[in-house]
Amino acid sequence: GHYVVCGYGRVGERLTEDLIQEGETVVVVDTDEEICASLSEAERLHVQGDAEDEGTLRAAGIERARGLILTLPEDSSNVFVALTAREMNPDLFVLARTIDHDNRSKLRNAGADKVIAPSEVGADRMAQVVLRPHTDDFLERVLHTSALSRQIDEVQIHKNAPLAGQTLAESNFRQQFDAIVIGIIDADTGAMTFNPSPTERIDVGDILIVLGETEIIDALRERVCLP
Amino acid sequence: GHYVVCGYGRVGERLTEDLIQEGETVVVVDTDEEICASLSEAERLHVQGDAEDEGTLRAAGIERARGLILTLPEDSSNVFVALTAREMNPDLFVLARTIDHDNRSKLRNAGADKVIAPSEVGADRMAQVVLRPHTDDFLERVLHTSALSRQIDEVQIHKNAPLAGQTLAESNFRQQFDAIVIGIIDADTGAMTFNPSPTERIDVGDILIVLGETEIIDALRERVCLP
Numbered sequence: 106g107h108y109v110v111c112g113y114g115r116v117g118e119r120l121t122e123d124l125i126q127e128g129e130t131v132v133v134v135d136t137d138e139e140i141c142a143s144l145s146e147a148e149r150l151h152v153q154g155d156a157e158d159e160g161t162l163r164a165a166g167i168e169r170a171r172g173l174i175l176t177l178p179e180d181s182s183n184v185f186v187a188l189t190a191r192e193m194n195p196d197l198f199v200l201a202r203t204i205d206h207d208n209r210s211k212l213r214n215a216g217a218d219k220v221i222a223p224s225e226v227g228a229d230r231m232a233q234v235v236l237r238p239h240t241d242d243f244l245e246r247v248l249h250t251s252a253l254s255r256q257i258d259e260v261q262i263h264k265n266a267p268l269a270g271q272t273l274a275e276s277n278f279r280q281q282f283d284a285i286v287i288g289i290i291d292a293d294t295g296a297m298t299f300n301p302s303p304t305e306r307i308d309v310g311d312i313l314i315v316l317g318e319t320e321i322i323d324a325l326r327e328r329v330c331l332p
Numbered sequence: 333g334h335y336v337v338c339g340y341g342r343v344g345e346r347l348t349e350d351l352i353q354e355g356e357t358v359v360v361v362d363t364d365e366e367i368c369a370s371l372s373e374a375e376r377l378h379v380q381g382d383a384e385d386e387g388t389l390r391a392a393g394i395e396r397a398r399g400l401i402l403t404l405p406e407d408s409s410n411v412f413v414a415l416t417a418r419e420m421n422p423d424l425f426v427l428a429r430t431i432d433h434d435n436r437s438k439l440r441n442a443g444a445d446k447v448i449a450p451s452e453v454g455a456d457r458m459a460q461v462v463l464r465p466h467t468d469d470f471l472e473r474v475l476h477t478s479a480l481s482r483q484i485d486e487v488q489i490h491k492n493a494p495l496a497g498q499t500l501a502e503s504n505f506r507q508q509f510d511a512i513v514i515g516i517i518d519a520d521t522g523a524m525t526f527n528p529s530p531t532e533r534i535d536v537g538d539i540l541i542v543l544g545e546t547e548i549i550d551a552l553r554e555r556v557c558l559p
C-alpha cells in the first residue's frame with residue numbers, strides 16, 4: 106500500500122523524502138502548479154488538485170492507500186479532508202499535522218488516528234537539547250537511519266518464532282542477536298514494559314523495541330516475524 | 333544559572349513550560365504587552381522589551397545566564413540577537429529555532445551552538461509515526477518525563493565513582509542499578525558507542541546514556557557523578 110501526502114510545504118516535503126528514503130511509495134497532492142512541476146522533474150508521483158475534492162483523492166488512489174498524511178496549510182482543510190477520506194476508505198491510517206494544538210480534538214473527531222503539532226515537537230526537542238544534550242545527540246543518531254548502521258526499531262514475535270514462550274534470559278537475547286530489548290509491548294494487554302528484566306517472558310504477538318545494528322535487526326525480524 | 337527565552341509564541345511558551353517543569357529558572361523576553369501581562373499573572377519571570385536591544389538582554393541577566401533560547405518570529409531577529417548576546421557573554425549556550433532551515437548556517441555563524449527547525453523535527457516525527465509507530469510511542473513515553481517514572485537520561489562518571497575502570501560486565505550494571513546502558517560517549521575521543529557490549533570499559537569522564545526509572549537514575553547519578 107502507498108501513502109498519500111496532502112500539502113507539499115516544508116513539512117510535507119521533508120516527510121515525503123523521509124518515507125521515500127525508507128522505501129515507501131508516496132503520492133503527493135498539491136494545488137500549486139510550480140510545486141507540481143518540480144515534483145514532475147524530481148520524478149515524484151503526484152496529483153495536482155484540491156485535496157478537498159473527492160476526485161483528487163480518488164486520483165491519488167485513496168481507496169487502496171495504506172495511509173493518508175495531512176499537511177495542508179490550514180487545519181480546517183486537514184479536518185475536511187480527513188472526514189472525506191475516512192468515508193472513502195474506512196481502514197485508512199490518517200496522520201494529521203496541526204498548526205494550532207487546540208485543533209487536535211477536532212482532527213481526532215474527524216477521524217485522524219494521530220495528530221502531530223510541529224511547534225510542540227520542536228519545543229520539546231529544544232528543551233531536551235538544553236536539559237539532556239547527550240541523550241538528544243544519541244537519539245538523533247539512532248533515529249536518523251540514512252547513513253547509520255545503529256538504530257532503534259520494533260519487531261513482532263510470530264507464532265513459530267524460536268523466542269516465543271522464553272524469558273529474555275532464556276533466549277540469551279543480547280548474546281544471540283547483539284541487540285538489546287529496551288521495551289516490550291504485551292500482545293494481550295497492550296501494556297508497555299520499559300527496560301524489561303531478564304525474567305520477562307516473550308509471547309507470541311508481543312512487540313519488542315530493540316536497539317541494535319540495522320542489519321542485525323533485519324536478521325532478527327526474519328527469524329522472529331516471518332511464518 | 334538561568335535561561336533567557338526570547339519570543340513567547342507557541343514554541344517559546346511550550347519550551348518555557350518544559351524547562352520550568354524540570355526545575356530550571358527561565359526569564360522570558362517579549363515585546364507584546366498582553367503576553368507580558370499574562371506572564372505576570374502566571375508569575376513567570378519576564379522582561380517586556382525588544383530582545384534586539386542590549387538593555388533588554390542585560391535586564392534579563394544575559395551576562396550571568398547559562399543559556400539563551402531564541403524563538404523570535406523572524407530568523408533575522410534570532411541572528412541579530414545571537415550576535416549581540418554572544419558579545420555580551422562569550423560562554424553562553426545559544427540555541428535557536430529557525431523557520432526556514434536554509435537559515436541554519438547563518439544562525440550557526442552568528443554564534444548559535446545548536447539550531448532546531450520545528451518543521452523538520454515535526455516532519456521526521458510524522459515519518460517515524462508511519463514507519464515505526466511502536467518505537468514512536470515508546471520514545472514519547474520515555475522522553476516525556478512529567479508523570480512518568482521511566483526515562484532515558486545521561487550520567488557522567490566522576491573520578492571517584494566505583495564504576496570507573498570496570499567493564500559493563502564487571503560492574504554488573506543491569507543487576508546493580510536496575511537500569512541499562514544503551515550508549516557510552518568516550519571521554520577522550522567523544523565517540524559514541526551504541527548498544528555497548530559487556531566487555532566495554534567505563535572510564536572517568538565517560539557519559540552513559542541510560543534507560544531506567546527516574547529515581548534509579550537519580551540514585552545512580554549520586555553514586556557515579558558526585559565527588
Ligand SMILES: [Ca+2]
Pocket residue numbers: 291292293306308
Ligand atoms: Ca505477556
Ligand SMILES: [Ca+2]
Pocket residue numbers: 518519520533535
Ligand atoms: Ca574509553
